[in-house]
Amino acid sequence: MHRLVREAIDVQALRKAMADPADGAVVVFEGVVRDHARGKTVTRLEYHAYESMALKKLGELCDEARARFAIRDIAIEHRLGMLRPGECSVAIVVASAHRAAAFDAVRFAIDTLKQIVPIWKREFYEDGAVWIEGGN
Amino acid sequence: MHRLVREAIDVQALRKAMADPADGAVVVFEGVVRDHARGKTVTRLEYHAYESMALKKLGELCDEARARFAIRDIAIEHRLGMLRPGECSVAIVVASAHRAAAFDAVRFAIDTLKQIVPIWKREFYEDGAVWIEGGN
Amino acid sequence: MSIRVLFHASLAEITGLAETEVEAGEFADVASIFARFLADHPRLAAHRDSLLYAVNREFAQPQTRVEDGDEVAFLPPVSGG
Amino acid sequence: MSIRVLFHASLAEITGLAETEVEAGEFADVASIFARFLADHPRLAAHRDSLLYAVNREFAQPQTRVEDGDEVAFLPPVSGG
Numbered sequence: 184m185h186r187l188v189r190e191a192i193d194v195q196a197l198r199k200a201m202a203d204p205a206d207g208a209v210v211v212f213e214g215v216v217r218d219h220a221r222g223k224t225v226t227r228l229e230y231h232a233y234e235s236m237a238l239k240k241l242g243e244l245c246d247e248a249r250a251r252f253a254i255r256d257i258a259i260e261h262r263l264g265m266l267r268p269g270e271c272s273v274a275i276v277v278a279s280a281h282r283a284a285a286f287d288a289v290r291f292a293i294d295t296l297k298q299i300v301p302i303w304k305r306e307f308y309e310d311g312a313v314w315i316e317g318g319n
Numbered sequence: 320m321h322r323l324v325r326e327a328i329d330v331q332a333l334r335k336a337m338a339d340p341a342d343g344a345v346v347v348f349e350g351v352v353r354d355h356a357r358g359k360t361v362t363r364l365e366y367h368a369y370e371s372m373a374l375k376k377l378g379e380l381c382d383e384a385r386a387r388f389a390i391r392d393i394a395i396e397h398r399l400g401m402l403r404p405g406e407c408s409v410a411i412v413v414a415s416a417h418r419a420a421a422f423d424a425v426r427f428a429i430d431t432l433k434q435i436v437p438i439w440k441r442e443f444y445e446d447g448a449v450w451i452e453g454g455n
Numbered sequence: 456m457s458i459r460v461l462f463h464a465s466l467a468e469i470t471g472l473a474e475t476e477v478e479a480g481e482f483a484d485v486a487s488i489f490a491r492f493l494a495d496h497p498r499l500a501a502h503r504d505s506l507l508y509a510v511n512r513e514f515a516q517p518q519t520r521v522e523d524g525d526e527v528a529f530l531p532p533v534s535g536g
Numbered sequence: 537m538s539i540r541v542l543f544h545a546s547l548a549e550i551t552g553l554a555e556t557e558v559e560a561g562e563f564a565d566v567a568s569i570f571a572r573f574l575a576d577h578p579r580l581a582a583h584r585d586s587l588l589y590a591v592n593r594e595f596a597q598p599q600t601r602v603e604d605g606d607e608v609a610f611l612p613p614v615s616g617g
Contacts, residue, residue, distance in 0.1 A: 195331045204354040204404040210425075211347040214536050217416065218340040230535065233463050233528055236512035237535075261535060268340040273536050280353065282429060289346075290422055293536060301509070301528075302535025303464035314465040316505065317532040350617050366616065369544050369609055372593035373616075397616060409617050429617060437590070437609075438616025439545035450546040452586065453613040 184258040185241035187232055192260045192271045201258055201278045208282035210289045212275040218268035223308045230263045230272060233301035237261070240300045244292060252288040254279040259292060261302060272304075320394040321377035323368055328396045328407045337394055337414045344418035346425045348411040354404035359444045366399045366408060369437035373397070376436045380428060388424040390415040395428060397438060408440075456480060458521055460488060461528040466506065469498045479523035485510065486517035488527055505532050537561060539602055541569060542609040547587065550579045560604035566591065567598035569608055586613055 184200070194213055201209065216228045241259055248257045254277050261273045275292045279285040296302075297318035305314045320336070330349060337345065352364045377395055384393045390413050397409045411428045415421040432438075433454035441450045457476040467473045470492060482488045485508045493499045508515045509528040521527055538557040548554045551573060563569045566589045574580045588611040589596045602608055 194334075198330075198349075202405060206351050207353040209347075209349040209351060211345075211349075212418065212422075213334075213345040213347075214418070215342050215345060217343040231464055232535070233461065233509070233512075233530065236509055236528065239512050269338060282348065282350075286348075286422065286426055293418060297533070297536040299514075299533065300535055301463065301507075301530050301533055303531060304534050305464070314468070314531065315534040316465065318534050318536060367545055368616070369542065369590070369593075369611065372590055372609065375593050433614070433617040435595075435614065436616055437544065437588075437611050437614055439612060440615050441545070450549070450612065451615040452546065454615050454617060 185238065185245050186260045187234055187237060187263050188260055189262070189264045192262050192274045194271060194274045197258050197260060197274055198276050201256055201276050203255060203278060205280060206255055206278040207280050208285045209276065209278045210282070210285040212289050212293050213271050214273040214293070216266045216268045216270050216272055220306055225268060225306050226309060227307040228266045228272070229305040229307070230261070230266065231303050231305070232261070232263050236301050241296070244295050244300065248277070248288045248292050251291065252279070253281070253284040254288045257288060257292060259296070261296075261300075321374065321381050322396045323370055323373060323399050324396055325398070325400045328398050328410045330407060330410045333394055333396060333410055334412050337392055337412050339391060339414060341416060342391055342414040343416050344421045345412065345414045346418070346421040348425045348429050349407050350409040350429070352402045352404045352406050352408055356442055361404060361442050362445060363443040364402045364408070365441040365443070366397070366402065367439050367441070368397070368399050372437050377432070380431050380436065384413070384424045384428050387427065388415070389417070389420040390424045393424060393428060395432070397432075397436075456523050458482065458488070458523065459526045461526065463528065464531050466499070466502060466529050466531055469502070470496045479521070482521055484517065484521060485515055485519045485527055488521065489517070489529065502531065506530060507532065537604050539563065539569070539604065540607045541573075542607065544609065545612050547580070547583060547610050547612055550583070551577045560602070563602055565598065565602060566596055566600045566608055569602065570598070570610065583612065587611060588613065
């Protein structure tokens, strides 16, 4: 399951939708809007996506995670629009029988998302706004 | 924060208690009771702890995670008593500015917990029960 | 007989265009479309070395061929997550 | 003048004891306390090579000295998480 959403991400609902009694481990990653970046106070953060391609790439990323790691399932939600510090920008949930594969898959998913999924953030400071190019 | 609890672990509450606008990443690990183990159907799982020592070791483990990794905070809850398949046996939440440290700290915490914290599980099958010795 | 052209994030700000079209017959590849907009928007030059290209929602190269009905997108390095 | 002795999980089942006491003066180290319970509960022998020792909630060795007021615990390999 992968979605782009404009409302707050409900991480708990995403995690509950993944529940299965065969799972022994669930790993959740939440990206959160920080109130500081590049030495400045961040007042808001805007996420923009090339939506049709981002959905395609998120789907491919989930397929690759399922193929490469011994996991049962993976779900990703990325938020778009204007966010405040403390809000969740992306949530990734992986459920598996054993924990090592779940950790590996979540890490693969967020690292790959930051490299290849066409989504961009614009940081708003007290004195202006900047599109961020390139991830970390 | 580290606790041993006899009621269901509220992962969402644990995560919300860790919220801080300086965080950019939150990683959550949930151990879940599997309905199968060792080729058998697991009907229930009982967790027993040497409670005073387990709390001491969990505290040391949290201190070590905070010292070794660039994280803001870590919280661990481990459940004791009788659990059913699908229930959460342990939850670990790490919040940090950047994700790599959060992943490393959660993985260190669950790996170390399984090696040194005096907690044991007894698996109940349809035809009996066995104390499990040694982790994975 | 047209190719849909998309600019995202900072590139949309520079061109003032999020979405437009060009005549399919006039452009053989992605690079020729970029050159056409570079002529009108010289500030794009500063992004030339870092930008990513997509044709029909798949990453592409400057020399990737384009044809009628294609969707060509110019993308800054991504920064989601 | 006593030492508190704890058995956990499978060891409590074997000994039928979760918690008991021994006279402090009669035991110099952890191993001597284990030997005392091994005599009464020979099934403990099968666990000798794998078990863990703790004195006052810290991991210890068979040769760790014990004294009045100590809490000595015998622990199977842990399996929490």
